[in-house]
Amino acid sequence: MRKTILLLGSGELGKEFVIAAQRAWAERIALRRGRKVAVVALARRLAGILYAMMRDRTNYTPVPPHRLPVTRTAVAAA
Secondary structure, eight states: HHHHHIIIIISSSSSSHHHHHHHHHHHHHHHOOOOHHHHHHHHHHHHHHHHHHHHHHHHOOOOOOOGGGOHHHHHHHH
């Protein structure tokens, strides 16, 4: 199970920008709450995506980068 989750988070699901967005999200959580909490949060998020794909019988379609929500970090970096 753990190896499967690591594979899903390593780019096996799709585009690099989506993986980078997931990684950045998890890193922000890790800074606030710790690495273990971030790992569980990322696993839960990926499980939710996988469940929705199975429920709706759809393929994974990542959100294009121009449609990702703007975060405070992205605004501060600009």
